[in-house]
Amino acid sequence: MNSSLQEITLKEAPEQQSVTRKTPIIALAGQPNLGKSTLFNLLTGLNQHVGNWPGKTVERRVGSFKHNGQEFHLVDLPGTYSLTANSPEEMIAREYILREKPDLVVAVVSAANLERSLYLVAELLWLPVPVVVALNMMDVAKQEGLQIEADVLEAALGLPVIPIVASKALGVKNLLNVIQETLQGNRLVSPCVPEIRPDHREALNDVINKIQGKSPEPYPIDWVGLKLLEGDSEITQIMQTTMTQEDWDAVHDILVQHDDAMLAVASGRYEWIGRMVRAAVVRPRLGQISLTERLDRWAAHPFWGLLILAGVLGLVFWLTFTLGSPLQGWLDTQLVGGASRIASRVLVGTPMWLQGLVVDGIIGGVGSVLTFVPIFIIFFAIFGLLEDIGYMTRAAYVMDGTMHLMGLHGKSFLPLFLGFGCNVPAIMGTRVIESWPARLLTILIAPLVPCTARMAVVAFLAPAFFGSNATLVSWALVLLSLLMLVIMGIGLNWLLFKGQRSAFIMEMPLYHLPNWRTIGLLVWQRVVSFVKKAGTIILVVSVIIWLLSYLPAGDLESSYLAQFGKMLAPIGKWIGLDWRLMVALLTTFPAKENAIATLGVLFGRASEAGLAQALNATYSTATGLSFLVVTILFIPCLATVATIRQETGSWRWTFLNISLLLILSLVGGGVAYRLALALGW
Amino acid sequence: MVSGSSSLCLTDLRVGEKAIISNLRGGRGVASRLTSLGFTPGAEVRMLQNVGTGPLIVIVRGTRVALGRGEATKIDVNSRE
DSSP: OOOOHHHHHHHOOOOOOOOOSSOOEEEEEEOTTSSHHHHHHHHHTTOEEEEEOTTSOSEEEEEEEEETTEEEEEEEOOOOSOSSTTSHHHHHHHHIIIIIOOSEEEEEEEGGGHHHHHHHHHHHTTSSSOEEEEEEOHHHHHHTTOEEOHHHHHHHHTSOEEEOBGGGTBSHHHHHHHHHHHHTTOSOOOOOOOOOOHHHHHHHHHHHHHHTTTSOTTOOHHHHHHHHHHTOHHHHHHHHHHSOHHHHHHHHHHHHHTTTHHHHHHHHHHHHHHHHHHHHEEEOOOOOOOHHHHHHHHHTOTTHHHHHHHHHHHHHHHHIIIIIHHHHHHIIIIIIHHHHHHHHHHTTTSOHHHHHIIIIIIIHHHHHHHTTHHHHHHHHHHHHHHHHHTHHHHHHHHHHHHHHTTTOOGGGHHHHHHTTTOHHHHHHHGGGOOSHHHHHHHHHHGGGSOOHHHHHHHHHHHHHHHGGGHHHHHHHHHHHHHHHHHHHHHHHHHHHHTTOOOOOEEEOOOOOOOOHHHHHHHHHHHHHHHHHHHHTHHHHHHHHHHHHHHTTTSSGGGSHHHHHHHHTHHHHHHTTOOHHHHHHHHTTTTOTTHHHHHHHHHTTSOOHHHHHHHHHHHSOHHHHHHHHHHHHHSOOOHHHHHHHHHHHOOHHHHHHHHHHHHHHHHHHHHHHHHHHHHTTO | OOTTOEEEEGGGOOTTOEEEEEEEOSOHHHHHHHHHTTOOTTOEEEEEEOOTTSOEEEEETTEEEEEOHHHHTTEEEEEOO
């Protein structure tokens, strides 16, 4: 029998009329890289909400869709390889199923890699929830010469198994029909639950007997027994604290005798999977060398791989400078400039403070942050594309050695690279890093990647102070910043994490054609989140900074900000900066490129060329160097700070980051100043 | 046991060589992550890349996995000629 997709499409049931009143909740579970997100996006489209799981910095996506007139809620569980407490994602997935009790779980498995992807199903079957299997990537399996009988697999598993191709939206209607039928109880679900291997069955029964009536809600007793045997750290801790010492000791004795049970349980699951797969796979994989293997000979090669990565990164820069930067400049003059002009015209006759607040405070502050959206889109689109086609893991692989220096893995490299565009996407991009310490460390060092806004300040000021040597100085500043990044990485890793490194175990998925819907949604969601931030926290702080620069007399020179700058003069003196440069530095907080505008105001609203001359005439080269060093290493901009707060979920880490960079920049400026003086600059 | 097999560590395999996993050593956490990706005693691994001190790439149960050398030394294998 041939259960190809065509036949499945023919089998699709006619529209059903029955509508139940309650909105069922469906959870999507699956291992990473099997097209779970593609299916989620396909079902919900823009009808989805992205947030975080409560108390965790793991992305939570929920949405809804309609099928046959019935509404369904869909929850995208984090992609996990298993349901053992190895990572926050795994804990979230199982806690959600056990506590929130969804009406049904759709387990996404890959037809091209049944053996591994059924592992999660083997774990899901121990939980008290109906499971429907979505057998995805039927097209990839076919390409690889694999032939799979979905109905044989269905009979073996005792679960509905629906072949689909999520990337091409094939078989999805049938999947939804089956989900509906299963929820209505019109579909028999009698799963063949994987048994533990005979040599440990007795131990499992012993453990279950000893914990009878002692496992807390909502954990099923035999699942707790199994997890104890597996050595699951969280369940072990829960049982140890809820049971009396005496009872626990009895359980603990069994566990100690069977400390190899974890491997036995896992092997048992694979034996069970083996039986399922042997029945369902009619024709095994052809012995051909796959496209992925051929591409990896280049992309993962220790030398060519680095060269390809350098090429990819070069392309990103090229796109940023030929497309992103001009667009940003255009938005700045046309949109921000235009909005300012219109606002000025509308506000004619109103008090000066109101005009200043709207034009300089709100439009100038929020507007200039928003002009970075094109650069954002470019970086996110490329990042999304590289992730989606499977290249990201290859880049991570070839950069692993370099990132080791800082106790990080290759996976931290690409988010950091995004920082050259803007630090905000860099910090959001760290979500690809699974281990929390590694992710936190990457977030903390990311602001040391010089972004386009800081480079714009350098590009303007370096020629003013260094004339023909400006390019050399600019490069030196970039290298200095990256050197500081490495040093801070090594230092923080040593101080905070005692030099520990989490294990480097990374799946390298098959390459595949990009799914534009997935990439488009990623870019859209990230841009929306950034724009929201610009409209809230960035708006408020921009207005506050503007007020400080305006009050009490209505001009910058005598404002609170200037007074504060003068108060900072003693610190400034040590690093060679006068109060005007200190004020310019303070105004880089809402947006880095403000430094130039502030200096323009403080030096009598001179034109840019005039300003460069004035700066050159006023300050020594040593002062200029110090200011450039401080600017490039200074505390992250407001948008970045807000993102760090959002992604770490903690003000403590955010303030630690700000303080570290503040100290680093001031010390850096001081050293640069003394050094330049010693050289007679 | 297969005759002519010898106990090795995963890092000892040359590119293209196949072997059967015999044991996972080391901490529960790492071992548990390895098993969920398919590394269990009895599973066949094939070495795809093994250069210098860089991470390895192996294929296990049809999945390509990059592994740090530290993790790979915790995996014992029996090589098959």
